[in-house]
Amino acid sequence: xxxxxxxxxxxxxxxxxxRFGPDAWRMQVEGLPAAGRPGVLQPVPACWYDLGLFxxxxxxLCEYTGRGSGFIMGELGRFTADRELLGAQRWVLHxxxxxxxxxxxxxxxxxxxxxxxxxxxxxxxxxxxxLAEWEGxxxxxxxxxGYVRRTLxxxxxxxxxxxxxxxxxxxxxxWAFRAGGHPHPEAVRVNKLTxxxxxxxxxxxxxxxxxxxxxxRFVVELSRVQLGCSGAQLWVLGEEGEGMRLLCSAGxxxxxxxxxxxxLETGGRTVGRIEVRHxxxxxxxxxxxxxxxxxxxxxxxxxxxxxPRREQPxxxxxxxxxxxxxxxxxxxxxxxxxxxxDVVALAVQGQTNKEIAGALGCQKxxxxxxxxxxxxxxxxxxxxxxxASFWTLR
Numbered sequence: 001x002x003x004x005x006x007x008x009x010x011x012x013x014x015x016x017x018x019r020f021g022p023d024a025w026r027m028q029v030e031g032l033p034a035a036g037r038p039g040v041l042q043p044v045p046a047c048w049y050d051l052g053l054f055x056x057x058x059x060x061l062c063e064y065t066g067r068g069s070g071f072i073m074g075e076l077g078r079f080t081a082d083r084e085l086l087g088a089q090r091w092v093l094h095x096x097x098x099x100x101x102x103x104x105x106x107x108x109x110x111x112x113x114x115x116x117x118x119x120x121x122x123x124x125x126x127x128x129x130x131l132a133e134w135e136g137x138x139x140x141x142x143x144x145x146g147y148v149r150r151t152l153x154x155x156x157x158x159x160x161x162x163x164x165x166x167x168x169x170x171x172x173x174x175w176a177f178r179a180g181g182h183p184h185p186e187a188v189r190v191n192k193l194t195x196x197x198x199x200x201x202x203x204x205x206x207x208x209x210x211x212x213x214x215x216x217r218f219v220v221e222l223s224r225v226q227l228g229c230s231g232a233q234l235w236v237l238g239e240e241g242e243g244m245r246l247l248c249s250a251g252x253x254x255x256x257x258x259x260x261x262x263x264l265e266t267g268g269r270t271v272g273r274i275e276v277r278h279x280x281x282x283x284x285x286x287x288x289x290x291x292x293x294x295x296x297x298x299x300x301x302x303x304x305x306x307x308p309r310r311e312q313p314x315x316x317x318x319x320x321x322x323x324x325x326x327x328x329x330x331x332x333x334x335x336x337x338x339x340x341x342d343v344v345a346l347a348v349q350g351q352t353n354k355e356i357a358g359a360l361g362c363q364k365x366x367x368x369x370x371x372x373x374x375x376x377x378x379x380x381x382x383x384x385x386x387x388a389s390f391w392t393l394r
Contacts (some may be wrong), residue, residue, distance in 0.1 A: 002051035002135075003114045009043035011083045012057055013277045015076050015330065023352040028060035036109055049062070051113065057141040070142045077146025085154050099183055102127065108151055127157075127179040128165075136175050147178060159181050189224045193290045203297040203369060207339075212305045216248035219274065219298055224251050225261075227283050236264075236272035236302060252277070262292065264299035270284060271299050296363040303361075306340065329393045334377045343370045347383060348390045 011223045028038050036053045043049065056359075061076070062069035086107065105118040118132040129148060141164055149162045160180035161305045165224040193199055202222070202266075209215045216234050223232040231251035238245040251339065257279045264272040331341045353371065371383075380386040 003048040003055045004051045004309045005045070005112045006039075006047040007045035007084070008112045009057075009134075010045055011047060011080045012061075012076065013040075013043070013195065014083075016061065019072075024064060028057055028064065032056055032263060033059050038383040042256050048114065051115070054248055055140070058143060059137075062139050069139065073139055073148030074149075079146075079150070079151040080112075080143075081147050081150035081154065084108065085151065088159075088166040096266075102129075102152075103304055104158075105129070105148075105151070119241075123343030125180055125182055127152075127181060129177040129179070131175040131177075133134050134175060141175065144175070145177065149167075149179075152179070152181070155171065157181055159393055164284070170259055190218065190225050193222075193286065193294070194219065196290070196293065199290055199293050200369075202294055206294075206297045206301040207337075207366075207369065209338060212247070214312065215301055217250070220248050220250040222294075223262075223274050223276055223291065226287050227276050227278065228280070228287070229278040229283075230257065231277040233275045234272065235275065236306060237270070262295055264302065266293055266296060266299035266303055266366075268361075271303055276299075296365060297369075300362045300366050326390065326393045330378070330390055333393070334374070336377065340370050340377075343367060344386070344390065345376060347374075348387045 001083055016028065030374055032040060032053060036050060039047075039049050040053055040057070051057055058073065058076075061072065065072045066092045073343075093189060102120045107118060109116060109118055119130045119132065122128075131144070132153055145164065149266045152159050158181045162177060162179040165176040165178040166185050195204065205218070206215070209218070218230040222227065223234075229251070231249070233249045235244040237243075237248045257277045259279065260276050260278065262274045263270055264274065283362075313355060325392055326343060328343055330336065330344060331338075336344065342360055343356055346359055351359070353364050353367045356369045360367070375381070375383075376385060376391055378386060
Protein backbone atom coordinates (compact mmCIF):
# COMPACT_ATOMS: atom_id res chain seq x y z
CA UNK A 1 0.00 0.00 0.00
CA UNK A 2 1.34 3.43 -0.96
CA UNK A 3 1.34 6.07 1.78
CA UNK A 4 0.93 9.83 2.16
CA UNK A 5 2.04 11.91 5.15
CA UNK A 6 -0.68 13.25 7.42
CA UNK A 7 0.68 16.79 7.02
CA UNK A 8 -0.38 16.72 3.35
CA UNK A 9 -3.95 15.79 4.29
CA UNK A 10 -3.88 18.59 6.84
CA UNK A 11 -2.69 21.11 4.21
CA UNK A 12 -5.50 20.00 1.90
CA UNK A 13 -8.04 20.44 4.69
CA UNK A 14 -6.79 23.95 5.48
CA UNK A 15 -6.80 24.91 1.79
CA UNK A 16 -10.41 23.82 1.28
CA UNK A 17 -11.47 25.55 4.52
CA UNK A 18 -9.84 28.82 3.43
CA ARG A 19 -11.13 28.75 -0.17
CA PHE A 20 -14.54 27.11 0.08
CA GLY A 21 -15.43 26.79 3.77
CA PRO A 22 -15.85 23.84 6.19
CA ASP A 23 -19.07 22.64 4.55
CA ALA A 24 -17.24 21.94 1.29
CA TRP A 25 -14.64 19.93 3.19
CA ARG A 26 -17.28 17.82 4.95
CA MET A 27 -18.99 17.12 1.61
CA GLN A 28 -15.72 15.81 0.14
CA VAL A 29 -14.95 13.67 3.17
CA GLU A 30 -18.42 12.10 3.08
CA GLY A 31 -17.50 10.50 -0.25
CA LEU A 32 -14.57 8.59 1.28
CA PRO A 33 -14.77 5.03 2.65
CA ALA A 34 -16.02 5.08 6.25
CA ALA A 35 -12.79 3.56 7.57
CA GLY A 36 -10.72 6.44 6.22
CA ARG A 37 -12.89 9.37 7.30
CA PRO A 38 -11.64 9.79 10.90
CA GLY A 39 -8.03 10.07 9.77
CA VAL A 40 -8.86 12.63 7.11
CA LEU A 41 -11.07 14.72 9.40
CA GLN A 42 -8.36 14.94 12.06
CA PRO A 43 -5.07 13.94 10.40
CA VAL A 44 -1.95 13.63 12.56
CA PRO A 45 0.84 15.43 10.63
CA ALA A 46 3.55 12.94 11.65
CA CYS A 47 1.54 9.82 10.74
CA TRP A 48 1.17 8.11 7.35
CA TYR A 49 -2.13 7.28 5.63
CA ASP A 50 -3.36 5.43 2.55
CA LEU A 51 -2.42 7.40 -0.56
CA GLY A 52 -5.79 6.42 -2.01
CA LEU A 53 -7.48 8.79 0.44
CA PHE A 54 -5.55 11.74 -0.95
CA UNK A 55 -6.35 10.74 -4.54
CA UNK A 56 -10.08 10.50 -3.73
CA UNK A 57 -9.98 13.91 -2.02
CA UNK A 58 -8.48 15.48 -5.13
CA UNK A 59 -11.11 13.88 -7.37
CA UNK A 60 -13.87 15.14 -5.07
CA LEU A 61 -12.37 18.64 -5.13
CA CYS A 62 -12.23 18.53 -8.94
CA GLU A 63 -15.90 17.57 -9.11
CA TYR A 64 -16.77 20.35 -6.70
CA THR A 65 -14.86 23.06 -8.61
CA GLY A 66 -15.88 21.86 -12.08
CA ARG A 67 -14.22 23.54 -15.06
CA GLY A 68 -11.78 25.46 -12.87
CA SER A 69 -10.41 22.32 -11.27
CA GLY A 70 -7.05 22.47 -13.07
CA PHE A 71 -6.34 25.93 -11.69
CA ILE A 72 -7.50 24.93 -8.20
CA MET A 73 -5.25 21.84 -8.21
CA GLY A 74 -2.27 24.00 -9.16
CA GLU A 75 -3.08 26.47 -6.38
CA LEU A 76 -3.37 23.59 -3.89
CA GLY A 77 0.08 22.38 -5.00
CA ARG A 78 1.54 25.85 -4.42
CA PHE A 79 -0.21 26.08 -1.06
CA THR A 80 1.32 22.73 -0.05
CA ALA A 81 4.85 23.79 -1.03
CA ASP A 82 4.50 26.96 1.04
CA ARG A 83 3.28 25.04 4.09
CA GLU A 84 5.91 22.30 3.76
CA LEU A 85 8.93 24.49 3.03
CA LEU A 86 8.17 27.78 4.76
CA GLY A 87 7.31 26.35 8.16
CA ALA A 88 9.78 24.79 10.57
CA GLN A 89 11.85 23.54 7.63
CA ARG A 90 12.38 26.98 6.08
CA TRP A 91 15.91 27.25 7.51
CA VAL A 92 16.99 24.72 4.90
CA LEU A 93 16.38 27.40 2.28
CA HIS A 94 18.73 29.89 3.90
CA UNK A 95 21.94 28.07 3.05
CA UNK A 96 20.86 26.05 0.04
CA UNK A 97 21.92 27.12 -3.44
CA UNK A 98 19.15 27.32 -6.08
CA UNK A 99 20.50 24.21 -7.79
CA UNK A 100 19.79 22.25 -4.59
CA UNK A 101 16.09 21.96 -5.47
CA UNK A 102 16.89 20.42 -8.83
CA UNK A 103 19.46 17.96 -7.54
CA UNK A 104 17.50 16.98 -4.44
CA UNK A 105 13.82 17.33 -5.22
CA UNK A 106 13.42 13.80 -3.88
CA UNK A 107 14.24 15.08 -0.37
CA UNK A 108 11.23 17.38 -0.45
CA UNK A 109 9.01 14.78 -2.12
CA UNK A 110 9.80 12.04 0.43
CA UNK A 111 8.51 14.26 3.20
CA UNK A 112 5.02 13.67 1.75
CA UNK A 113 5.00 10.36 -0.18
CA UNK A 114 6.70 7.00 0.19
CA UNK A 115 6.54 6.35 -3.58
CA UNK A 116 7.89 8.18 -6.60
CA UNK A 117 11.46 9.10 -7.59
CA UNK A 118 12.57 12.39 -9.19
CA UNK A 119 15.36 12.81 -11.73
CA UNK A 120 16.35 16.10 -13.30
CA UNK A 121 18.52 17.71 -15.95
CA UNK A 122 19.27 21.38 -16.67
CA UNK A 123 20.70 22.41 -20.01
CA UNK A 124 20.56 25.58 -22.13
CA UNK A 125 17.89 27.23 -20.02
CA UNK A 126 15.59 24.21 -20.08
CA UNK A 127 14.86 22.18 -16.98
CA UNK A 128 13.69 18.57 -17.37
CA UNK A 129 12.05 16.91 -14.35
CA UNK A 130 10.93 13.27 -14.40
CA LEU A 131 8.84 11.52 -11.76
CA ALA A 132 9.22 7.73 -12.05
CA GLU A 133 7.56 4.86 -10.16
CA TRP A 134 4.39 6.87 -9.78
CA GLU A 135 0.80 6.05 -10.76
CA GLY A 136 -0.63 9.30 -12.04
CA UNK A 137 -3.91 10.89 -13.01
CA UNK A 138 -4.84 14.34 -14.41
CA UNK A 139 -5.83 15.89 -11.06
CA UNK A 140 -2.46 14.91 -9.57
CA UNK A 141 -0.68 16.25 -12.64
CA UNK A 142 -2.05 19.74 -12.00
CA UNK A 143 -1.31 19.46 -8.28
CA UNK A 144 2.29 18.35 -8.90
CA UNK A 145 2.78 21.13 -11.43
CA GLY A 146 1.80 23.76 -8.87
CA TYR A 147 3.90 22.13 -6.16
CA VAL A 148 7.03 21.85 -8.33
CA ARG A 149 6.78 25.39 -9.68
CA ARG A 150 6.48 26.87 -6.16
CA THR A 151 9.27 24.66 -4.82
CA LEU A 152 11.62 25.87 -7.54
CA UNK A 153 10.67 29.47 -6.81
CA UNK A 154 11.31 29.04 -3.10
CA UNK A 155 14.76 27.63 -3.84
CA UNK A 156 15.65 30.62 -5.99
CA UNK A 157 14.74 29.61 -9.56
CA UNK A 158 13.34 32.05 -12.09
CA UNK A 159 10.69 29.77 -13.64
CA UNK A 160 9.51 30.70 -17.13
CA UNK A 161 6.67 28.32 -17.85
CA UNK A 162 6.11 24.77 -16.64
CA UNK A 163 4.40 22.21 -18.86
CA UNK A 164 3.56 18.52 -18.64
CA UNK A 165 5.78 16.90 -21.27
CA UNK A 166 4.65 13.27 -21.13
CA UNK A 167 2.83 10.65 -19.07
CA UNK A 168 -0.56 12.33 -18.76
CA UNK A 169 -2.49 9.05 -19.10
CA UNK A 170 -3.65 7.29 -15.94
CA UNK A 171 -1.51 4.20 -16.53
CA UNK A 172 1.75 6.06 -17.19
CA UNK A 173 4.67 4.87 -15.03
CA UNK A 174 6.76 8.01 -15.54
CA TRP A 175 5.72 11.65 -15.71
CA ALA A 176 7.85 14.42 -17.19
CA PHE A 177 7.72 18.18 -16.75
CA ARG A 178 9.61 20.75 -18.81
CA ALA A 179 10.32 24.27 -17.58
CA GLY A 180 12.23 27.22 -18.92
CA GLY A 181 14.24 29.35 -16.58
CA HIS A 182 17.45 29.69 -14.65
CA PRO A 183 18.60 30.03 -11.04
CA HIS A 184 18.70 33.49 -9.53
CA PRO A 185 22.16 34.79 -8.62
CA GLU A 186 23.42 32.98 -5.53
CA ALA A 187 22.26 34.80 -2.43
CA VAL A 188 21.61 34.00 1.19
CA ARG A 189 17.93 34.38 2.04
CA VAL A 190 17.12 34.85 5.72
CA ASN A 191 14.14 35.85 7.78
CA LYS A 192 14.08 37.67 11.08
CA LEU A 193 14.02 35.53 14.21
CA THR A 194 10.81 36.10 16.14
CA UNK A 195 10.86 33.35 18.79
CA UNK A 196 13.18 31.01 20.69
CA UNK A 197 11.81 28.15 18.60
CA UNK A 198 13.25 29.84 15.50
CA UNK A 199 16.56 30.36 17.31
CA UNK A 200 16.67 26.59 17.81
CA UNK A 201 15.91 26.00 14.13
CA UNK A 202 18.77 28.32 13.16
CA UNK A 203 21.05 26.51 15.59
CA UNK A 204 20.26 23.21 13.87
CA UNK A 205 21.26 24.70 10.53
CA UNK A 206 24.52 25.97 12.01
CA UNK A 207 25.31 22.56 13.50
CA UNK A 208 25.17 20.97 10.03
CA UNK A 209 27.01 23.69 8.11
CA UNK A 210 30.44 22.49 6.93
CA UNK A 211 31.47 25.28 4.50
CA UNK A 212 33.07 28.36 6.03
CA UNK A 213 31.93 30.63 3.17
CA UNK A 214 28.26 29.65 3.43
CA UNK A 215 28.34 29.86 7.23
CA UNK A 216 29.89 33.34 7.18
CA ARG A 217 27.39 34.67 4.60
CA PHE A 218 24.51 33.27 6.64
CA VAL A 219 25.78 34.87 9.86
CA VAL A 220 26.29 38.38 8.44
CA GLU A 221 22.98 38.42 6.53
CA LEU A 222 21.07 37.14 9.56
CA SER A 223 22.72 39.85 11.69
CA ARG A 224 21.68 42.56 9.22
CA VAL A 225 18.08 41.35 8.97
CA GLN A 226 17.68 40.61 12.67
CA LEU A 227 18.98 43.99 13.84
CA GLY A 228 17.72 46.07 10.91
CA CYS A 229 21.24 47.27 10.09
CA SER A 230 22.73 48.68 6.91
CA GLY A 231 25.89 46.60 7.17
CA ALA A 232 27.44 43.72 9.11
CA GLN A 233 30.89 42.16 9.37
CA LEU A 234 32.12 38.88 10.79
CA TRP A 235 35.58 38.86 12.37
CA VAL A 236 37.33 35.72 13.56
CA LEU A 237 40.47 35.06 15.57
CA GLY A 238 43.47 34.66 13.27
CA GLU A 239 46.61 32.62 13.74
CA GLU A 240 48.39 32.93 17.07
CA GLY A 241 49.47 36.54 17.62
CA GLU A 242 47.63 37.88 14.55
CA GLY A 243 44.51 39.18 16.29
CA MET A 244 41.14 39.32 14.51
CA ARG A 245 40.73 39.02 10.74
CA LEU A 246 37.72 39.95 8.60
CA LEU A 247 35.97 36.83 7.29
CA CYS A 248 32.87 38.28 5.63
CA SER A 249 31.22 41.67 5.09
CA ALA A 250 27.79 42.56 3.71
CA GLY A 251 25.74 45.66 3.06
CA UNK A 252 26.81 49.27 3.34
CA UNK A 253 29.79 49.83 5.61
CA UNK A 254 30.16 53.58 5.81
CA UNK A 255 31.53 55.71 8.61
CA UNK A 256 28.25 57.44 9.43
CA UNK A 257 25.96 55.87 11.98
CA UNK A 258 26.33 53.86 15.16
CA UNK A 259 28.45 50.75 15.56
CA UNK A 260 27.55 47.79 17.81
CA UNK A 261 29.43 44.59 18.49
CA UNK A 262 28.48 41.07 19.61
CA UNK A 263 31.19 38.73 20.90
CA LEU A 264 31.45 35.11 19.82
CA GLU A 265 32.63 32.93 22.69
CA THR A 266 32.90 29.17 23.22
CA GLY A 267 34.82 27.02 25.66
CA GLY A 268 35.68 30.05 27.79
CA ARG A 269 37.48 31.91 24.99
CA THR A 270 36.59 34.56 22.43
CA VAL A 271 36.75 33.26 18.85
CA GLY A 272 35.33 36.21 16.96
CA ARG A 273 32.87 39.08 16.85
CA ILE A 274 30.02 40.45 14.75
CA GLU A 275 30.03 44.18 14.05
CA VAL A 276 26.98 46.01 12.71
CA ARG A 277 26.36 49.57 11.49
CA HIS A 278 22.98 51.14 12.23
CA UNK A 279 21.46 54.58 11.86
CA UNK A 280 19.09 54.26 14.82
CA UNK A 281 20.44 55.22 18.22
CA UNK A 282 19.48 51.94 19.85
CA UNK A 283 18.91 48.46 18.48
CA UNK A 284 15.60 46.73 19.15
CA UNK A 285 16.13 44.93 22.45
CA UNK A 286 14.01 41.83 21.74
CA UNK A 287 15.67 41.22 18.36
CA UNK A 288 19.15 41.69 19.81
CA UNK A 289 18.36 39.30 22.66
CA UNK A 290 17.26 36.52 20.29
CA UNK A 291 20.42 36.98 18.20
CA UNK A 292 22.52 36.95 21.37
CA UNK A 293 21.03 33.54 22.25
CA UNK A 294 22.34 32.25 18.93
CA UNK A 295 25.90 33.51 19.52
CA UNK A 296 27.22 30.32 21.27
CA UNK A 297 25.99 28.18 18.37
CA UNK A 298 27.61 30.50 15.82
CA UNK A 299 30.88 30.42 17.76
CA UNK A 300 30.83 26.62 17.99
CA UNK A 301 30.12 26.27 14.27
CA UNK A 302 32.94 28.67 13.36
CA UNK A 303 35.40 26.68 15.43
CA UNK A 304 34.19 23.50 13.74
CA UNK A 305 34.76 24.75 10.18
CA UNK A 306 37.87 26.88 10.73
CA UNK A 307 39.99 24.92 13.20
CA PRO A 308 41.50 21.44 12.71
CA ARG A 309 39.68 18.76 14.63
CA ARG A 310 41.31 17.48 17.77
CA GLU A 311 42.66 13.96 17.71
CA GLN A 312 40.19 11.32 18.86
CA PRO A 313 42.27 10.24 21.93
CA UNK A 314 41.65 13.68 23.48
CA UNK A 315 37.92 12.88 23.43
CA UNK A 316 37.93 9.25 24.49
CA UNK A 317 38.87 7.99 27.92
CA UNK A 318 38.56 4.38 26.87
CA UNK A 319 41.39 3.68 24.43
CA UNK A 320 40.86 0.01 23.67
CA UNK A 321 40.31 -1.04 20.05
CA UNK A 322 36.94 -2.69 20.76
CA UNK A 323 35.54 0.64 21.94
CA UNK A 324 36.79 2.38 18.81
CA UNK A 325 35.23 -0.23 16.57
CA UNK A 326 31.94 0.02 18.44
CA UNK A 327 31.98 3.81 18.09
CA UNK A 328 32.67 3.49 14.37
CA UNK A 329 29.76 1.06 14.03
CA UNK A 330 27.45 3.45 15.90
CA UNK A 331 28.42 6.34 13.66
CA UNK A 332 27.74 4.26 10.53
CA UNK A 333 24.47 2.65 11.68
CA UNK A 334 22.96 5.77 13.20
CA UNK A 335 24.29 8.27 10.65
CA UNK A 336 26.12 10.38 13.23
CA UNK A 337 28.24 13.39 12.41
CA UNK A 338 31.80 13.49 13.71
CA UNK A 339 30.78 15.85 16.53
CA UNK A 340 27.83 13.68 17.49
CA UNK A 341 30.16 10.68 17.66
CA ASP A 342 32.35 12.64 20.10
CA VAL A 343 29.31 13.30 22.29
CA VAL A 344 28.26 9.63 22.19
CA ALA A 345 31.79 8.50 23.14
CA LEU A 346 31.63 10.50 26.35
CA ALA A 347 27.92 10.03 27.13
CA VAL A 348 28.08 6.21 27.10
CA GLN A 349 30.93 6.43 29.60
CA GLY A 350 28.66 8.23 32.06
CA GLN A 351 29.62 11.87 31.57
CA THR A 352 26.96 14.56 32.07
CA ASN A 353 26.15 17.21 29.48
CA LYS A 354 28.14 19.75 31.51
CA GLU A 355 31.17 17.45 31.64
CA ILE A 356 30.92 16.72 27.92
CA ALA A 357 30.73 20.46 27.16
CA GLY A 358 33.90 21.00 29.17
CA ALA A 359 35.73 18.16 27.41
CA LEU A 360 34.75 19.33 23.94
CA GLY A 361 35.13 23.05 24.61
CA CYS A 362 31.56 24.05 23.81
CA GLN A 363 28.40 25.25 25.53
CA LYS A 364 26.16 22.90 27.52
CA UNK A 365 23.23 23.96 25.33
CA UNK A 366 25.17 22.79 22.26
CA UNK A 367 25.66 19.35 23.83
CA UNK A 368 21.94 19.18 24.65
CA UNK A 369 21.10 19.93 21.02
CA UNK A 370 23.51 17.24 19.80
CA UNK A 371 22.05 14.77 22.31
CA UNK A 372 18.48 15.35 21.10
CA UNK A 373 19.59 14.59 17.53
CA UNK A 374 21.51 11.50 18.66
CA UNK A 375 18.56 10.02 20.58
CA UNK A 376 16.30 10.55 17.56
CA UNK A 377 18.79 8.93 15.17
CA UNK A 378 19.37 5.81 17.29
CA UNK A 379 15.72 5.46 18.33
CA UNK A 380 16.41 5.78 22.06
CA UNK A 381 14.11 7.50 24.55
CA UNK A 382 16.84 8.47 27.00
CA UNK A 383 20.58 8.24 27.73
CA UNK A 384 20.24 4.85 29.42
CA UNK A 385 18.73 3.35 26.29
CA UNK A 386 21.45 5.02 24.24
CA UNK A 387 24.16 3.44 26.39
CA ALA A 388 22.46 0.03 26.25
CA SER A 389 22.20 0.21 22.46
CA PHE A 390 25.82 1.31 22.14
CA TRP A 391 27.36 -1.40 24.35
CA THR A 392 25.46 -4.15 22.49
CA LEU A 393 26.84 -3.11 19.10
CA ARG A 394 29.25 -5.50 17.37
